[in-house]
Amino acid sequence: MLTLLVVDDERSICEMLEVALRGRGHQVEIATSEAEGRHKLEGRLFDVIICDINLRGVRGDVSGIELLASAREISPDVLFVLMTGNEQLGETIIRALNLGADRYIVKSDKLVEELEQVVRRAEDYLRVRRERDVLRREIRRLSVDNFIGQSxxxxxxxxxxxxxxxxxxxxxxxxxxxxxxxxxxxxxxxxxxxxxxxxxxxxxxxxxxxxxxxxxxxxxxxxxxxxxxxxxxxxxxxxxxxxxxxxxxxxxxxxxxxxxxxxxxxxxxxxxxxxxxxxxxxxxxxxxxxxxxxxxxxxxxxxxxxxxxxxxxxxxPLRERREDIPLLALHFLRQHNEQMGKTLRGIEEKALACLASYAWPGNVRELENAIERAVALETTDRITIRSLPEKVSQVVLPSASKAALLPPSGVDLERQLAELERSYLEAALQKARELKEQGERNGGIRQIAAELVGLSYRSFRHLAKKHGL
CATH class of the missing domain: 3.40.50.300 (P-loop containing nucleotide triphosphate hydrolases)
Incomplete structure (x- = not known):
């Protein structure tokens, strides 16, 4: 069922089309002037407008064209059908089509039959358009499907x-x-x-x-x-x-x-x-x-x-939003389950703890690669620590039982942490130089060093400057 607006300055034609189209199950409103048609268009959404091209306006213009222009501003998606009783209005019809009219028909003794056919085609077109819009919304949703996080x-x-x-x-x-x-x-x-x-x-x-x-x-x-x-x-x-x-x-x-x-x-x-x-x-x-x-x-x-x-x-980086790691890991598990035809049901607790504790210098891309590998290799119904990459599975997990030993005299914690921080930065720079010289890593030495200690280049540069490195 469509909602139609019929506009013609001959009321008899409006009423004839109203009866015929209502008989097809459509909702129909009529207007006998351009002003009345525009008023109704502003107050309600219509699927199709059927308008006489020779409808005269207050300025004496061809106001079927005026209503078309108004319709394109007020309701751009409405289908606009023009009727003409004069086949010689070639230039006017071309102008109307250029302004966005969808089609025109010539008034004849078969006007009702032709309009019914036009409306049936409009129903098919609008159904396809609505399906397309649903598909586009789904595409938009899927386009950010990997864009996951609650942090x-x-x-x-x-x-x-x-x-x-x-x-x-x-x-x-x-x-x-x-x-x-x-x-x-x-x-x-x-x-x-x-x-x-x-x-x-x-x-x-x-x-x-x-x-x-x-x-x-x-x-x-x-x-x-x-x-x-x-x-x-x-x-x-x-x-x-x-x-x-x-x-x-x-x-x-x-x-x-x-x-x-x-x-x-x-x-x-x-x-x-x-x-x-x-x-x-x-x-x-x-x-x-x-x-x-x-x-x-x-x-x-x-x-x-x-x-x-x-x-x-x-x-x-992923290490700064660790709470998102389980969500991403399960998403990639479902994704690669489907691609490989496997039925893994989840990730064991210890494996998930390793995933959450690893620094992920390659970020989300590295996490996806690790899950893809695990799905391919896993022989049980869950991803276990055995199927994770070695560098991930061997990460040192935090333990509440490993308390630091504090000497009786206490410690200067700030100085100890600063010395530890400096030693790691120096070691990272030295290792980065070696990797660069051996051709194993590309990029600048500080960039490589930053990756080795799981920092962004900007953070590493700030800390190196702080320690005079």
Whole structure:
């Protein structure tokens, strides 16, 4: 059953269509002027409007068109059907279709039959559209299905996503590798008005400068050797949607200048072209680096930093939200159970304690890999400590029975802790140098050292400075 509005300045036609369409089980209201039709449209939601194109308005205009314009403002999703008694109104009909009319029919002795057919098709269309909307809502829910947490830090992230999703501002997401920065970006996109358009992502650190430029901006045939046909860049591919620039801290200074220009002017110029292409893209950038430090070191442009960090979002490492580990572990267990066709029922208590106590330098990505491995190897009905990676299963669990021995004279706890902290930092730096020299780890020595002791680069740098290292 649909809700219909019939508008015609001939009351007899309105009443004839009202009787016919009510007989098909639909709710029908009628109006005999453009003003009355607009008034009813403002007071109720209609599925379909059937309106005479020659309905005259107070200004003598073709006010069927006026009502169409009002309908598109008041109720953009309503289906609008125009009736005309004059097949010669070609230009007017074209104008109406361009303004958003869904179809038109010519008044004839078969008007009722034709309108009944139109309404049946409208029922089918609206049913499909509602099913599509349900599917889109489900996709939006699933798009953040891995974005799980009940910790204070994650609740703050959820609130931030809801608050910034519908703003046009550029967003900078920071956090260690594996924390789920792309999931945050996807969540922002899927909760925004751009959700029906493309979400396009690129890892800026995975491409050399020249290739990154052609990926982002595209090129025209003959722009360089091997450019045998035009290629649309990612800015154009994401037009109307969101472009996610992951690892933006890896971008060269020369490339940063070109990106800044696009963000300022909202136009791209494909390689080899002299024409500018206007783009409407919401840019979300992400990095695991300290961009403020890179700005100080002249490795990242300060003007670009302020352009991309209008809204900063910090994703916490997993070790700072340990209460989320059981939730994530069980989620990944269910996920990989289904993928592998297994029926594990849970995680034994000791294994869960190991998961909760491990530092997870690789964050959520490392946790998922550990659970996937455990699901694949486990032969019982639960994940046990035996199926966890060795570095996780051998973690030292906290024990209430292991109380520290206090000498009779007491201790200077602050000094003892400071010395212990300094010794760990020194050991981490030494180990990082060895790993770097042996080619076993990539990145800066302080970054490697920070990972070895389970700290963010920023926290490690602060502590190292405090101890004069």
């Amino acid at each position: 204070t830090a994650m609740r703050a992230i959820f609130e931030m996503v809801a608050a910034v999703a519908d703003t046009p501002s550029t967003i900078l997401i920071t956090g260690e590798s594996g924390t789920g920065k792309e999931l945050v970006a996807r969540a922002i996109h899927m909760h925004s008005g751009r959700a029906d358009e493309s979400f396009v992502s690129i890892n800026c650190g995975a491409f050399p400068e020249t290739l990154l430029e052609s990926e982002l901006f595209g090129y025209v045939k003959g722009a360089f050797t091997g450019a045998e046909q035009n290629k649309v860049g990612l800015f154009q591919a994401a037009n109307g949607g969101t472009l996610f620039l992951d690892e933006i801290g890896e971008m060269s200074l020369a490339m940063q200048v070109k990106l800044l220009r696009v963000l300022q002017e909202r136009q791209v110029r494909p390689l080899g072209s002299t024409a500018e292409v206007t783009v409407d893209v919401r840019v979300i950038a992400a990095t695991n680096k300290d961009l403020v430090a890179l700005v100080e070191e002249k490795k990242f442009r300060e003007d670009l930093y302020y352009r991309i960090s209008v809204i900063p979002v910090q994703v916490p």
